[in-house]
Amino acid sequence: MSNPTATYRLQFRNGMDFNGAIDLIPHLSSLHVSHLYASPVFTATRGSTHGYDIVDANEIDPALGGREGFERMVAALRAAGLRLILDIVPNHMAASLENPWWRSIVEWGDDSRCAHHFDIDWSQRLTLPFLGESFEAELSKGKLRLAYDKGSHCLALGYYDTLYPLAPATYHEALKGLKDRDVAEELATAAETASARRAEDFHAEIALILANRAKLAAFEEDLAVLSRDPALIGSLHALQPWQLMDWKQAAAHLSYRRFFEIAGLVGLRIEDRRVFADTHRLVLELVRAGLVDGLRVDHVDGLADPASYLERLRRETGEETFIVVEKILEQEEILPAWPVAGTTGYEFISALSALLSDEREDGRLDRAFRSLSDHPRSIEEERRACKHLMLTQNFAGEVERLTALAGEIAQEAGSTLPAEALAAAIRALILELSVYRTYATADGADENDRRLLDDIAERACRHMENEAERHAASFIRDVMKSNEADVDITRLARFRARFQQLSGPVMAKAVEDTLFYRNTAFLAANEVGGDPGRAPGGPQRFHRMLETRAAAMPAGLSATSTHDTKRGEDARARLYVLSEIPEQWATAVGRWRRMNAHLVGMLPDGAAPEPQVEWMIYQSLAGVWPIKGLENRTLYESLSERMSGFVVKALREAKLRSNWSQPNNAYEDAAKAYVAGLLDPENTRFINDFGNFVEPLSKAGLVNSLSQTLVKLAAPGIPDIYRGAEQLDFSLVDPDNRRPFAPEVFAETAFPARPTVENIAGYKQWLVGICLALRENPTADFFNGDYSPLATTGENARHVAAFMRRGRTSLAVTVVPRLAFAKIRKDWLGLSEEWLSGVQIRLPASCTGVALRDAISGRTFEAAPTLDAGLLLERHPVAFLVSE
Numbered sequence: 001m002s003n004p005t006a007t008y009r010l011q012f013r014n015g016m017d018f019n020g021a022i023d024l025i026p027h028l029s030s031l032h033v034s035h036l037y038a039s040p041v042f043t044a045t046r047g048s049t050h051g052y053d054i055v056d057a058n059e060i061d062p063a064l065g066g067r068e069g070f071e072r073m074v075a076a077l078r079a080a081g082l083r084l085i086l087d088i089v090p091n092h093m094a095a096s097l098e099n100p101w102w103r104s105i106v107e108w109g110d111d112s113r114c115a116h117h118f119d120i121d122w123s124q125r126l127t128l129p130f131l132g133e134s135f136e137a138e139l140s141k142g143k144l145r146l147a148y149d150k151g152s153h154c155l156a157l158g159y160y161d162t163l164y165p166l167a168p169a170t171y172h173e174a175l176k177g178l179k180d181r182d183v184a185e186e187l188a189t190a191a192e193t194a195s196a197r198r199a200e201d202f203h204a205e206i207a208l209i210l211a212n213r214a215k216l217a218a219f220e221e222d223l224a225v226l227s228r229d230p231a232l233i234g235s236l237h238a239l240q241p242w243q244l245m246d247w248k249q250a251a252a253h254l255s256y257r258r259f260f261e262i263a264g265l266v267g268l269r270i271e272d273r274r275v276f277a278d279t280h281r282l283v284l285e286l287v288r289a290g291l292v293d294g295l296r297v298d299h300v301d302g303l304a305d306p307a308s309y310l311e312r313l314r315r316e317t318g319e320e321t322f323i324v325v326e327k328i329l330e331q332e333e334i335l336p337a338w339p340v341a342g343t344t345g346y347e348f349i350s351a352l353s354a355l356l357s358d359e360r361e362d363g364r365l366d367r368a369f370r371s372l373s374d375h376p377r378s379i380e381e382e383r384r385a386c387k388h389l390m391l392t393q394n395f396a397g398e399v400e401r402l403t404a405l406a407g408e409i410a411q412e413a414g415s416t417l418p419a420e421a422l423a424a425a426i427r428a429l430i431l432e433l434s435v436y437r438t439y440a441t442a443d444g445a446d447e448n449d450r451r452l453l454d455d456i457a458e459r460a461c462r463h464m465e466n467e468a469e470r471h472a473a474s475f476i477r478d479v480m481k482s483n484e485a486d487v488d489i490t491r492l493a494r495f496r497a498r499f500q501q502l503s504g505p506v507m508a509k510a511v512e513d514t515l516f517y518r519n520t521a522f523l524a525a526n527e528v529g530g531d532p533g534r535a536p537g538g539p540q541r542f543h544r545m546l547e548t549r550a551a552a553m554p555a556g557l558s559a560t561s562t563h564d565t566k567r568g569e570d571a572r573a574r575l576y577v578l579s580e581i582p583e584q585w586a587t588a589v590g591r592w593r594r595m596n597a598h599l600v601g602m603l604p605d606g607a608a609p610e611p612q613v614e615w616m617i618y619q620s621l622a623g624v625w626p627i628k629g630l631e632n633r634t635l636y637e638s639l640s641e642r643m644s645g646f647v648v649k650a651l652r653e654a655k656l657r658s659n660w661s662q663p664n665n666a667y668e669d670a671a672k673a674y675v676a677g678l679l680d681p682e683n684t685r686f687i688n689d690f691g692n693f694v695e696p697l698s699k700a701g702l703v704n705s706l707s708q709t710l711v712k713l714a715a716p717g718i719p720d721i722y723r724g725a726e727q728l729d730f731s732l733v734d735p736d737n738r739r740p741f742a743p744e745v746f747a748e749t750a751f752p753a754r755p756t757v758e759n760i761a762g763y764k765q766w767l768v769g770i771c772l773a774l775r776e777n778p779t780a781d782f783f784n785g786d787y788s789p790l791a792t793t794g795e796n797a798r799h800v801a802a803f804m805r806r807g808r809t810s811l812a813v814t815v816v817p818r819l820a821f822a823k824i825r826k827d828w829l830g831l832s833e834e835w836l837s838g839v840q841i842r843l844p845a846s847c848t849g850v851a852l853r854d855a856i857s858g859r860t861f862e863a864a865p866t867l868d869a870g871l872l873l874e875r876h877p878v879a880f881l882v883s884e
Contacts, residue, residue: 001138002293002320002322002339003035003321003322003555003718004033004035004083004085004228004294004718005032005033005034005086005775005776005783006031006032006033006034006035006713006720006771006775007033007034007036007037007557007718007719007720007721008028008031008033008035008036008037008720008721009036009037009039009229009515009562009563009720009722009723010024010035010036010038010039010723011039011050011723011738012038012051012064013039013044013048013049013050013051013063013064013338014038014049014086014282014738014739014805015740016063016740017063017065017069017616018064018065018069018070018072018073018601018748019065019069019073021036021038021073022072022073022076022744024082025076025077025080025082027743028080029080029081029082030081030769031276031721031765031768031769031772031844032769032772032773032775032776033082033575033666033721033727033772034082034083034085034776035082035083035084035085035294035322036077036083036085037085037291037294037296037720038084038085038086038865039051039265039563040052040054040085040086040087040088040089040298041061041064041070041085041550042054042056042057042058042059042060042061042087042089042282042741043055043056043059043060043063044063044094044798045094045096045098046063046098047586049735050563050738050810051087051144051711052089052092052265052298053093053094053264053265054089054093054094054099055093055094055096055098055099055100055102056090056098056099056100057093057278057279057280057282057283057443057654057864058278058279058281058282060282062316064809065609070291071291072817073754074291074292074785075409075523081455083189083293083294083588083845084291084292084293084294084323085292085293085294085295085296085322086174086286086292086294086295086296087295087296087298088283088295088296088297088298089298089299090268090270090276090279090280090297090298090301090303090309091259091267091268091270091292091299091300091301091303092258092259092265092267092268092302093224093265093266093267093268093279093837094264094266094267095256095258095263095264095266096264097162097163097164097165097277097542101114101117101118101192101476102114102118102266103152103165103194103332103356104199105117105118105120105126105241106126106128106165106241106242107154107167107168107196107199107239108162108166108167108168108196108199108239109122109126109167109242110122110547111195111240112196113196113197114278114803115273116269116270116272116275117268117274117275117278117746118257118266118267118268119256119257119266119267119268119269120256120266121255121256121401122256124157124255124368125240125241125242125248125255126241126242126243126256127243127245127253127255127256128164128243128244128245128257128261129163129241129245129246129247129249129250129253129254129263130159130247130264131159131244131245131246131247132246132247133246134244134245134246134249135237135243135244135246138244139234139237140230140569141711142228142230142236143159143160144158144159144223144227144233144237144244145156145157145223145227146156146158146221146223146226146227146232146233147163147220148210148216148219148220148223149163149165152203152205153203153204153206153207153210154206155167155168155171155175155187157233157237157244158660159238159244163246163305164235164240164242166240166251167192167239167240168190168194168202168711170236170239170240170538171188171191172188172192173235173236173239174232174236175187175188177225177226177229177232178222178223178226179225180215180218180224182221183209183210183215183219186209187206187209187741189402190202190205190206194320194855196448201435201594209682212431214880220227225408228832229799237702238592239678240657240881241490241867247263247661248253248662250263250397251350251393251394251395251397252396252397252400252732253394253397254397255861257398257498257501257735259299259393259510260505260508260509260761261304261394261503261505261660263829267302267303267403267501268301268425270304270309271303271305271308271309271497275587276312277784278307278555279400279404280313280316283295284316284468285323287317287318293321293322294321294322294323294324294514295317295321295322295323295324296323296324296325296326296344297310297312297313297323297324297325297326297340298326298715299326300326300327301327301328301436301437301504302501302504302505303501303789304497304501305337305439305497306439306501307336307338307439307440307441308339308441309327310323310338310339311338311339311362311773312879314339314340314873318392318670322341322555323339323340323341324340324341324342324343324344324556324557325338325340325342325344326343326344326345326528327343327845328343328346328347328436328508328528329343329347329529330434330435330529330531331350331531331859333435333436333780334548334552334555335552335556336439339555341555341556341718341761342553342554342555342556342717343553343556343557344557344562344720345556345557345558345559345562345720346527346528346529346559346562347529347545347549348353348529348549348556348557348558348559348560348712348715348717349527349529349559349560349565349572350527350530350531350545350852351541351542351545351549352542352560352708352711352712353524353525353527353530353536353576354537354538354539354541354542354545354710355535355538355685355707355711355801355818356541356573356576356704356818357522357524357525357536357538357541358536358538358580358708358819359535359536359537359538359539359540359578360703361522361535361536361579361580361582363533363535364582364583364586365521365522365578365579365585366379366519366521366522366551366661367581368521368582368583368585368586368589368600368633369519369520369521369612369615371613372610372611372612372614373611373612378533379515379519379521379532379533380533380764381510382515382518382519383510383515383533384431385508386510386511386514386518387430387431387506387510387511387615388427388431389510389655389781390505390509390510390514391430391504391506392427392430393428394509395502395505395506395509398498398502399423399426399427399502400423401498401503402426402495402498402499403419403422403423403426404419405491405495405498406422406426406472406476406479406495406496407419407422407490407853408478408484408486408491408535409491409495410422410652412486412488413485413487414489415487415877416466417471417472417475418468418472420785421466421468421469421471422472422475422476424464424469424472424751425460425469425472425473425476426499427462428463428464428469429453429456429457429473429476429477430457430499430503430506431460431504431853432456432460433452433456433503433737434505435452435505435586435624436503436504436507436508437500437501437503437504437762438452438453438480438503439500440481440500441493441496442490442492442496443483443485443878444481444482444483444838445480445481446481448701449480449481450481450482451531451611453477453480453481454477454482456477457473457474457476457477458822460473461473472691477500478493478860479496480495480496480499480841487694487747488879491551508698510611512528513653513654514654514655515532516532516566516653517650517651517653517654517656518656519532520612520615520616520619521614521615521779522577522578522579523567523575523577523619523620523623524575524576524579525567526566527567527572527638528562528564528565529564529567536579538798539789539798539801539818541757541813542801543789544804546598546715546716546787546789546803547789549716549717549787550716550786550787551818553716553717554716554717554784555717555718556718557718557719557720558715558716558717558719558720559720559722560572560708560709560712560713560720560722560725561725561729561731561737561759562720562722562801563722563724563737563738564734565737566730566733567620567623567624567731567732568624568725568728568730568731568732568737569609569705569708569722569729570701570702570705570725570728570729570730571623571624571706571729571730571731572623573702573707573708573731573820574622574623574697574698574699574700574701574704574705575619575622575623575701575706576701577697577700577701577704577820577821578619578622578697580700580819580821581697581821585619588618588693589614589615589618590643591619591689592614592689592690592844593611593614593688595685595689596614596674596677596683596686599673599674599677599678600614600670600674601670601673601674602716602882603667604667605657605667606657608657608666608667608670608671608674609647609670609671609674613647613651613671614674617643617652617671617675617678618645618690620646620647620650620732621643621678621690622694622697623692623730623732624639624642624643624730624731624732625639625690625694626730627698627700627728627757627760628701630679630681630687630691634679636679636680636681639679640675640676640679642709643675643679643732644672644675644676644736645666645736646732646733646736647668647671647672647675648671649733651664651667651668651671652668659680668826674855694822696821696822697821698757699820699824699829700820700821700822700823700824701827702757702760703817703820703824703829703830703831703877704818704820705728705760706755706763706764706767706816706829706877706878707801707816707817707818707877707878709764709767710727710771710814710816711770711814711816712766713768713771713772713775713781713880714803714805714812714814714880715787715814716787719775721768721771722737723740723741723787724743726743726764726765726768727744727761727762727764727765728760728761728764732734743763743765744762744852746762747775748764752770752856752857752858752876753878754827754828754829754830754875754876755828755829755830755877756827756828756829760829766855767878770855770856771855772881774855774882779809779810780807780810780812780882781807781808781809781810782805782806782807782810782811782812782882782883783807783811784807785805785807785808786805786806786807786813787803787804787805788803788805788806788844789802789803789804789805790804790813790841790842790843791841792838792839792840792842793839793842793866793867794838794839794841794869795838795839796835796836796838796839797839797840798818798819799814799817799818799819799831799835799836799839800816800817800818800821800831800836800841800869800873801815801816801817801818801841802816802841802869803814804844804847809852810882810883811883812882813841813852813867813879813880813881813884814878814879814880814881815841815867815869815872815873815878815879815880815881816877816878816879817830817831817873817877817878821833823835828877829877830876830877831873831877833874833878836870836873836874837870838867838870839868839870840866840868840869841866841867841868841869841872842865842866843863843864843865843866845865847862847863848864849862850862850863850883851861851863851884852882852883852884853881853882853883853884854872854879854880854881854882855880855881855882856876856878856879856880857879858876859876860884867881
């Protein structure tokens, strides 16, 4: 397998297409990245902002430049010595009529060739949860009509601009009242002989019947008349293989597996060989033609059997194709033995959080945050509450379907277990699961998962007072573990897959998209793959994680920002500093709340925003506050707009007083007004106070940013740079982090000047470039070598962290500062002399006498038993010593 030296993640759409990527190639070359790492480029729904809502997996999106534009981009990359990694989406597609496979199953039901491409329960009608209210309510308002779809040449039920095709078998019923009986007869006759296998012929025949413009106009007038009869529309709807419903009822009544809570994305049965072939035809062609060199597999935990999928993908693409998976590893979790290079790197962010947060913080931020509430809950209590909410409300329908399947298995095994007990057991087991999922297959669970299942069953039973529920929990544990019961293997495999495809979304939505917006004590820890309930582990935990990474996943991506992170890497680097000053932060928040008390709205259901939300607002604002403050009105307006959008999303994700299905407009408006008031240019007392507080926070954060950048470039793994983050990334959560960008151009002669507030963006980019250039050097085999933590000694030893990489012929020592608040030099961004004085870095005896050159300062040193940190960091904030 040929591994990248570094990747550059580019988000297509939102102003970025293949031509835009070509324009960026000189910039990518200057950074010395080896691979462009592209978001999905296959045809997505019209106006898609991200590309994960694919409607045609075998076409490159014309909106981006189509196949011709794609090949032109690849040729330009090749000419510059760059390669391409492509993001693929095997878990789901858009449940949209723009998707020809989805349209086929809407029109033909389970007779469609594509009926089993998706995870659909065909024991009931296909649910289409795209109405604003119930079908009955929309029907009574005259929102539904009988229509002719000119683009697809079929009869349809119209709802606003969407035309849902009628099943041909129901045309006769639809046309009974048509005035023109000749047309009615022609259409009905065509429909009687229609079949899904000859759908194109059927639509062509319909088009021919209605080819005459006058005839078509009269036909449409007749349909408009028929549409005035709600009884006809209702009876016609009842005959379809699908049923329209209120989108807010999807959680309880959906007949297909969705992606998380998004009804507009339907799960694929990628475990079916035919579905794999149909969805991978183009991407495999691109790989085999040498146009694509690597693949990023989106949401691998959503698949029924990730291991089997990845084994097939590896067979089809060959050993040389670089493959990584989007897999969120929880604390201490190890990536299964899959045929991939590793993950996309969220766990690397967690390691950096341990390094750059103060291990002596001791929960003070959390206690201050919880003191703002009249009914505070611990993080663990909140986590359980969030998972329980997901299981009983947001994913209630999935639990119900899983319960029915468990009941069938119990009955076949000769057990009598009440449905209520089985449902309670399913919820309890998932509630106790500390990882996203297990990986049991038709053959049962491996030893690791068997232990995990035993553990969660034991803990679940401790919380149960009902004997039937405890019995049910043990039964489900056994069903997940092995095939000892006399039960149909296919049914067991289906239950295991569905259980595991539910536990992952529950974890993601409960933790990342609920808990992270409820417990906002320390936002820097609220990152994908992070654990806000875990105390910072400091360098010790950081080194332990990187030692594991070096041994288990040396070619996984090392990410610091992605399109899915909760905030940009530089905002996070700044917020780590709060762990150093928890009391000062809590005092400042109290002061700002008093200053702005007049901005708090009083609603019937309480203050808006409430104190804990104010804390979250101030902390989020601190993360993205401009380095040089608010210099002009444009900054005020853009920051206010960005923060208002973020706050609305945060309130809905928290699901306390507002949510996505039932927005509390009054509450959200009050929160937005609060933000607008904070950033009103006339609110000078607060703005000056806040700016003064953030200034030293910002400087320490910039030092953190350089530390995390060098660590990413030198640590085990493949450095991944998110578009624009090679300079500065102070973004909020999406869609803020997907805004159009254009990297600033810096004069090469400007560096290697020391970093300052004024030149930090250029310095960070320069640091990326010189370190990645080293990765291109084949003699620098330390990048693939061992990882060794280096101890630091001295009174201020905890303010410096260091590690060594050693290959067969070379070695490198990385030295970075940490915990820099109020310890910054006056004239540039580095730890001051007094905080470096006496700090020594211990080297292994085998290194003594080796000549080392600092790739950053250019100075040379001779390795001794110890290195003086003050000497290493006297000219630049970080050091990267490479053997000569």
